[in-house]
Amino acid sequence: MFNDIGALEVVTLVILGVLVFGPDKLPKVIQDASRFIRKVREFSESAKEDIRTELGPEFKDFEFEDLNPKTFVRKQLMDGNDDLGLKEIRESFDLRKEMAEVTDAVNGRETTAVESAGGVSGSAAITAANGSPGAPDLLKKREQPAKDDRPPFDADAT
Known part of the structure; x- marks a missing residue:
């Protein structure tokens, strides 16, 4: 005290x-x-x-300290008794892998080793999301214009 x-x-x-x-x-x-x-x-x-x-x-094993919200959450969720399956969810989610897949999809690169949860690779999932294999991939970078070419001028935008 x-x-x-x-x-x-x-x-x-x-x-x-x-x-x-x-x-x-x-x-x-x-x-x-x-x-x-x-x-x-x-x-x-x-x-x-x-x-x-x-x-x-x-x-019979009730403790009044368990009424504290922090103690209750720590005891129920962080201890060994994992009734909700949170441990598997935490282990299955890999933020770095997910971000690498998104980056590869935005840059238009193929993800060879990393497969998504559905068994479809990153670019194949994008092509399937576009509708058909022949559909244009909206996430791929467009070709850059040559250095001499000026971008189109929009008089209404200024």
């Missing part, structure tokens, strides 16, 4: 306690405060036990 209090803070609290309560009443105040903290802890432990007994045997 008080793990982050240093020596300077303790000395400050002692001096403040002596100034506020006086040296003769300070020990009694400390005893009363420790007795109060002990009773609050006992009360909270008995309340937790009452809740556990009321919940029944299904919740």
